[in-house]
Amino acid sequence: MKQEYQQFKQLLQEFLPAEQIISDPLRTLAYGTDASFYRLIPQLVLRPESEQAVARIVKLAFNHRVPVTFRAAGTSLSGQAITDSVLIQLKDGWKGYQIADDASRITLQPGVIGGHANGYLAPFNKKIGPDPASINTAMIGGIAANNASGMCCGTAQNSYRTLHSMKLILADGTSVDTGDSHSVTAFRKSHGSLLTALEVLALQTRDNAALRQRIEHKYRLKNTTGYALNALIDYRDPIEIMQHLMIGSEGTLGFISSITYNTVDEHPDKASALIFFPTVRITCEAVAILKKTPVSAVEMMDRAGLRSIENKPGMPDFIKQLPDDAAALLVETRAGCKDHLAEQVEQIKASIASLETVRDIEFTTDPQEYSKYWAIRKGLFPAVGAVRQTGTTVIIEDVAFPVDQLADAVHDLHQIFVKWDYNEALIFGHALEGNLHFVFTQSFDDQTEIDRYEGLMDDVATLVVDKYDGSLKAEHGTGRNMAPYVEKEWGAQAYALMWEIKELFDPHNILNPGVLLNRNAHVHLENLKPLPAADPLVDKCIECGFCEPTCPSRDLTLTPRQRIVIWREIARLEASHEDPERLAELRKEYLYQGIDTCAACGLCSTTCPVEINTGDLTRVLRSRNNERHTKLAQWLAEHYGGVMTASKVAFKGADLTHGLIGTKAMTAICDTTRKLSGGRVQQWTPAMPTAAPKINIHRPVTDPDAPKVVYLPSCASRAMGPARGDDEQTSLAEKTEQLLRKAGYQVIYPENLDQLCCGMPFQSKGMFEAADYKAAETEAMLLKATNNGEYPVFSDTSPCSLRLKDNTDQRIKLFDTVEFIHEFLLDRLVITPVDETVALHITCSTTRMGVGDKLKRIVAACVTNLVIPEQITCCGFAGDKGFSTPELNESALRSLRDDVVECTSGYSTSRTCEIGLSHHSGLDYKSIIYLLDRVSQPKLNADNRVPENKLIQHTNTEQ
Template sequence: MLTPTEVVTPSTVEDVAQLMREAVQARKPMTFRAGGTSLCGQAVSDSTLVDTRRNFRDLEVLDDGMRVRVGPGVTLARVNAHLARYGRRLGPDPTSALACTIGGILANNSSGMLAGLKQSAYHTLDSMVFVLPSGRVIDTADPSADITLRLEETELCGGLMMLRKRLRDNSDAVAEIRRLFAMKNTMGYGINALIDFHRPVDIVSHLLIGSEGTLGFIAEATLRTVPLARHSAAALALFPDLTSAAAAAPLLVAEGFEAVELMDVASLRVVRRQPGAPAMLRNRDLTTEAALLIELHETDEEALQRRLVAATGILATLDVIDSVAMTSDAKQRNALVELRRGLYALVAGTRASGTTTLLEDIAVPVDRFEEMCVALDELFRKHGYGVLNVPLFGHARDGNIHFLLSERFDEPEGLLRFRKFTRDLVRQVLRRGGVLKAEHGTGRAMAPFVRDQYGDDLFQVMRAIKFLFDPRGVLNPGVIISNDPDEHLLNLKLMPRIEQEVDNCIECGFCEGGCPSRDLTLTPRQRIVLRREIAARRDDHDLLKQIAESYEYEAVETCAVDGMCAVACPLGIDTGTLVRRQRTEDVSSLEQVAWTQAARTWGLVTRMGSAALTLAKSAAPLADRATDLGRRRFGDDTVPSYDRRLPRGAGIRRKPRRRDRRDRGVAAYFPSCLQTMFGTSGEGVFAAFRELCLRAEVRVTMLDAEDLCCGAPWRAKGVQEGYELMRRKVHAQIVMPDQLPIVMDASSCTQSLAELARHWKIPVLDVVEFVADELLPHLELTAPIESIALHPTCSSTKIGINEDLMDIARFLSDDVTVPASWSCCGFAGDRGLLHPELTASATAEMAREINEREYAAYASVNRTCEIGMSRATGHGYRHIVELLEEATRPR
């Protein structure tokens, strides 16, 4: 496995230009890394690794969404969130949208389920800013860019024009290029640019697409967008076997379906376990079956309905043994589509512990699709992988097939088997006129076979291109062009067994885009990789010592344990569970005693905390000095940092004024201790909820929660004894024979209480959910709010109440905005007090977007999140229920 000697994080295009000049001068190899979601080996290095994710996130929507200017560090999901407001999206649509960045999409010429050829990055490029190995920066949108390039890069331009003439004078070469690039094709360089364009600046920019960082750096790109089809339908057709499903694919392609996605029996056996899997998969003993997911997309509802009628007739003619009928119902359709979109990570997650997964990616002409699928099954059997152990799936519309091998590369027989299989695979694909890489990039995985793919003449053209751009060979050596016939067998990543909570991780990176600590310390993927490195190098004491020096802060203390990594991960891996266990192992005996005692007298602790906040507000300089001294003495992860932007204490008592056992109402209100601790600018959600219940004439009884908590502080800190003590106290108070549903007024507390009470069979509702269902229909809006900036939380996302939150917000205002850059605020209980830098980092991008305009109100659903967002934006965030109470007051 390749391990970089250094990781550099440039801030500007000028920084990159300087790095390139220095690399060329010193002949020091360098590799650019963006999201790192491709598994073909192009984003790793044993020299300088240049991380482009953190500081190249500029995004500007142009021409009412017809174009978009983006930096290479922006994720596809973020770009599409901005474009959705204009009814547009980017053409490339890889399923890793949450994690893959624009830099990776351009570098690999990624496509996806819907992109095909015409909507790829190559075909939708408008202009770009690129940096050549010489350090030259060119903006192709500049009218003088072509002249500048010709004058300042004479050898490069002259060489490319000679290669262009050489190809165009060879009709056989032109025909072969046209044939190969009439399919999805990311094998080698995009030499079709030499015959598609005549200006050097256009040839260079299009050669850079798909070049995997071996020719230069794309610092910015302006891309033409495509219509966002807001009306769509999907069906799932089950066939008796792979052959019949593959045979049906060309018929459906000819009918113009926007997506025709194949899943073989090994894939279906995985997706059947998903919550959204249809009954026909869950209830069937799958042995040989295969399925096609079929989609229609339209911008017009009437057009979709007309196509639905025709599609139903077409499907009736196929050899289908069962199906989910074509549906435009959003919930049913999305459930089917998500089965396919998350398939790669799902099937990879089934690998045996200790094995490495390799995703292969080929394409053949559509009329050879069935034949190739059959040949692949024969190859799996021949080399001992077995059909049921190698999931096969793909974009049948494009003749594009993916399959996933799991192999033990730490064993010689495993490496030998893979070597023989790969040679066989190359012969079988080329025999059918296919390409060895369709959309994942050549990388190191297929670099030894570029000559086999193109023949000597075209391969020499590619070698010449590499030399013209990078004569000293410093950019990503070994990728695409390699002199080593065993390049694909070298430096393969091993996956040693690690902690059970995260061992299934395949390092796809889906978890990274929304991680609060991603720009501060480590992401979930990096935490897991670090555990694997520690496991693999147990005897390297010097390395382990270096890791230990910063491990606690980087990997443990600054993890928000918010669970958003589990939401993004197709396998549901929550890295926070590992971090919580590590905190349990690390917690000192003094902390154990202190937090266990706090669980015994929690009411007193919360009142003291509230009083301390009020006192600190009136004596801020003294509070600053006291907490600074405490943090130096006892550590940053023990003593909170006082921030003058923190509110006063609330001073609220969480106990009922009187108990009425005759009519307990429809629910029991469990006010969170956050309401005791942190004051608000208004009456607070505590008072607002009671007033709304009276106004809607819905009776809710109040629990005596004075000394209770949802258990989150102890669980997050790993203080198990205190957590169990609080669990028993809560059980004694809320578990009754006629127990009502419990309503809590902070989304994180709702989530934690539901976890604490998961075996008690008591419904736990968030106040937002209860208000939307029980109170909102009985309220009258008397003072509409002009505009609202809304911050859903990580916990509101996990417990599924965001739609209820949006219902309330839309009731209050016709102008509701959730920022496209939305993510967890990183306050995470007390993390925002212990490590305010975590919250500052997590909210920086959101704050910039929110402050692009003024809103009449700013709302969330969790008090600490409201504090974190207020601190980040400079605007006072309040609970949505507080706003609702004020907006429905009688005139």
Template sequence: MVTSASPLIQPTKSRVVGKDLRALLGVEKVLDDVPALTAYAVDASIYRVPPQAVVLVESEDDITATVGYAVSRGIPLTPRAAGTNLTGSAIGSGIILDVSRMNRILEVNQEERWARVQPGIVLAELNKQLSSCGLLFGPDPSSGDMCKLGGMIANNSSGPHTLRYGSVKDNVQGLRLCLASSSWMEARSYALNDPTLERLLTSVPALRDVLVLTQAHAELIAAKQPTVSKNSCGYNLFGIADGLMRGAFDVPKLFVGSEGTLGIVSEATLMLMEKPAATLTALIHFRSLEEVGEAVPQLLTLQPSALEVMDANTLNLIGRGQHGIPADAAATLLVELDADSLDVDLHEKADAMRDICRRYKLASELTVAFDATQREQLWKARKALYPTLYRFDSRKKPINFVDDVVVPAERISELIRYLEEFFGGQEVPVAIFGHIGNGNAHIVPLLDVNDSGDFQKMVQAYQEIHATVLNRFGGSICGEHGDGRVRAEFVKTMFGEELYDLFVQVKHAFDPGHILNPGIKLSETPFTDHIDYTRLSKSCATCAKCNSVCPVYDVFQSEDMSARGWFEIVTAKDYSYLNSKRVVESCLNCKSCRTICPAGVDVSDLILKKRAEHPNRLAGWIFRSQARGATFGSCVRFLGRTQQIWDRPFVRKVIEWITAPLMKALAPTARFPHDLSLPKLAQQHLRERYAHLIP
């Protein structure tokens, strides 16, 4: 029954795109209904951009057909994996190409330590499979339990253990890509005198253009290369130039970190590492930021695999008392050291760390843990950060817009001091944390962007902090999260007009029609365009942690069949039960989303309330009948006694035909098939059969 509160949303012109794609790929691989477009309009960023259609690709043929169609029609094409990025690069106004169903591990070479995988494989699942071989893929972003390899390649992700493993660009041997021309390319590192390279340059003219361009502007590229240890801003011509100096054309370096703007990845060959034989974790509370700055270079001599920092503001936000953090701690360091073999004595390194720490007046004794459970306990405060930020204030939310700056590691305490003073002047709560060993700081202010004052503070902070990172610290505006929509307008400022023009030429060479993820990486559009002000006032952070435990998403691998997608669908201002019934009725109400959600959102409860507004009458009748024990028991006994009559092929076909409308009312796909093998129904209730046992 249609109520006035549930308007039927009419199809839009996007149906034309969906119709064309269904003809190309099949009905099951294309989505263009309102709920699906609503779910795919967001990722983990602050933006919302509704697409025209979504393609759930399952093969390279699907990718080829989709790319060819998008280019021929001039429709923007945005590749998407888990949608966990913070910059808005997984959403777009045209066609979303979701690679989640391409999620297989194709090959593992244990001896040579490499694996060939598809882009839809989840990092945690990949490492779970590799664990049995004693191997792992090193880069470990904090979203590792839900992020997928395609997105990691797009962003050049890294994580806490970058000191040991490097970023994705350091761990990719080869890529297989579909270009805007719909042709396919094998990208790997080629010796400049390799005949295979010449054939590749002939078949892919854009690649020759990049080679010539890089050689011709080698001095400019070298002069503009960031001197910090991490950078994902702009196209990585620096990696190409470094390779040429060694006599190699390292093609994957160009595509890793390009955010889907140059080609679509269908396979990646990854370099693997042996799992550490042993690990220690240490927690150090410093009384001053200056001492942190002095201690970091000394701690780096111990070759830590991870070196993380949380500043005083962050410690206040997560609750010092709750996590046993001293009141006078100005910053906390987490240090992790690995042993490649059991011959390495980590206790000696722990003693060396204690010697370093004795030079400072710590806020408390150094804590060292070797046991896995104890080490996990030391990480507890760091991992509690995001949940606390999401629940800190009902109006002010953690906003990612200056979240990924990099400065020289020895100057990060100076950066933190500057940031604390800057946001203190703005009277804005802020969490400052990150990978201090690389000088990579994550800055997350809490703002109400629907408030004009807070909005202006955001714009001011965006300009001033990025400019300060470049001019005062000689750093980078982007270490591991990608440029996306949020930093694209600042890329020209970071590298200057000349190098930016080279980036534009690279983009044009591979994508002359600007179809592949336009507006991402290179753009002059203000970062405030497409901010989703309505969503930023809601409780959900769209981080997708819920998707990692959602059993329905695990089966369908589609955003409209996921906890995050359902939240977007049922809280949309134009929500309609009639349009959304297909997806709303799919939730199993398992509560896994509520358990894992950093913000404490219970998506299943929202779904149940929406269902309650439109109860299923047939289902209600069935459950009421069950509640009447005597009546229900009589019906079952009757069916049992007459089963020999009605459970025959011809009669079953008649029953299937008669019950079809009733079953459809129960659920769109429900039916009582005539060839379904049924158990023999009891002719007596257990109470009747064993009456003598009942007192």
């Protein structure tokens, strides 16, 4: 670390806790990475938890001339959120929100994810205006600071247009709340000169006819290039001018510590159509017509874009036969009721009925169907990322043209791609606003490639500005990438005005310097991010960060994106041999930061645009580290019954000790022992299970005509009983059998049950051979028990269900708890819901199997009130990580107790997860089997028999 930053760090330590000041090489690189194709490594990463702390940091930076950059989610694409100085990163302390009584406004801190904000507003049929494609990852701070828009909001509902007020911190550390009259009055006194200067600039701008007309003309389109100069002509109050200048300023004028939006209506009824046209020109003619109809979104996809997804599962075959100049429009319309929606659909269809289409226009109101259409549109960017060559990056640019010139603009862009040999480039975007994105792959390995990229960007700038007078950045923000072209787009006079604004707010140039405005004509070609080959499992990663909100270790160590960043750097250093000391340090630190604290839950793959499961990489690395234990793992696999017996003995011994000395003494002794052992002794908590009783697999058959189900209790269910003090002391296996019999089933257990395991305990540690051995052994027993697949299999633990589905003979019809209940038990039971508020944890495996919504419906049918904590994804218990690395479980569940304070109990579908959930919530978490059994009775037909099972009828038909 440079000397000046050492001194700055010492001053920070006077008021910031040590854990909020990060300077080690691994984490500064990991935390300093954003979604752009630039790389700068900060000297310091700070994670303050309050406005007061940020204000002190900024004031200190102002006094010592230390540049600072603000970072929320880091999904920005143009290099807005990177620095080689001080990065201020927002974490848990910035997720507060408040909704007005009539839901007409919502106040949000900058760390709130945009999708979560819409979730808070959903019960009121409201939402925030901005709707970027990254809304489920992007945070409000970045959405506002970049004036992000999206597919439906256009210019009428972006942050600039829907802003009510904000709290902000200026470069000198001063705070002001524009929604608080007392704060504004004080600010007018303390910063009267700033406000007067803004008034003068606004007056001069309005009086300058040419400049005013230029600004009005530029904002006829979506435009985020440079500062929001329209604030100078739209508003006269300098407070309003100031807060609207902050929108889109990319943290270069101040820090938005909270923002209040005017909300917009979220219409409940929607209809979408994917319309194919034979040529781009006809497609663009349709756009101009549709702009006058009640459409909420019109997304265009060119032929190259359609070609990139035509072979994906579920795509209709006719896409492959489309002509070379074909294009498509994804059209959506929304209404407050179904009748109005139907009228709008007919109006839209009639408006373009005279245009030639490849196929008939068909709108759908089925959410599953139109979600497929939107998945096609959203899949275009990752489709390029998934097929790019290793070592190249994916670049997405973002321009806007007048809608009436869209066809010519698309043609001209295609010609530029041909000129510079970007054959894979594709075009799509928000056609209704003339806003087009073009995506291409780029290598920066040599000067020839950099020169090619420069030529492309220069030609694009000339085309957009000189020929069409469009916008070089419509919604992705200026960043470093377009900073050299701001003057070209706006002209010398407006550009000089932007510099005046920057110097007025930030006279020492400490706020995100070099971003948005930069006199270096080649800044967009410098500090380019390397993407070396690291491992085929993760080489397709484009470092977008979409994975981060799902990761249980995101607040403890690293996220999937950051794990990949560090592993790529390790691979680069290994290949280059340039810095062996740094390589050794990164390898050493990565053991804990990257490997030990990864839950390997795979949730990252569910939000990754190219479906990367970073847990797969973690398991491979664990396998390499554990090679010397391969023989031991195989021995344990072959003697698994003994392992299970030993586990029960351990649980029984711990429980007996707990009963003798009490919870307080047991906790103290175990915590001390773990500390003295350096963490080698595993964690004990009062939620630790007792030993489960042995399962009686030879119960007499009471109804030989009853449908059969093979019940496979997981090894966790067979070993772990309820915790001491739980209100329900029946083991899960016993309770499950009771429920299945209640529903009229004859329960069959597979042979050698004590020996069986899905292999997950071995797989999670990278012991792949032992894991596969156990899965194969279980497969053989299940085939025998099911009569080669004639009977269904009920698996009571979701992680085990997921692994078995992926690793057993397809003849075995294996159902997870959720699936079996939802598809078959609900029809055979009468449920009387109880008046209770319960918590539900949806395990990572449940999410990955795609049955989370079914689980919600099951629990919602059993109780009157259901709470699903939104910040909790994977619980981080991860098999035995809750015992060996309890800080991962603690971090993942850090907000749980507050979220479930009104609940009486909690439910899930994994016994190990329930241990951590119980410990960190103060509730008794158990399987949903217990809840369903408690609220249900058998459903009898006229003969007082449970009705025939539709599953058995279905499978018999298949046979």
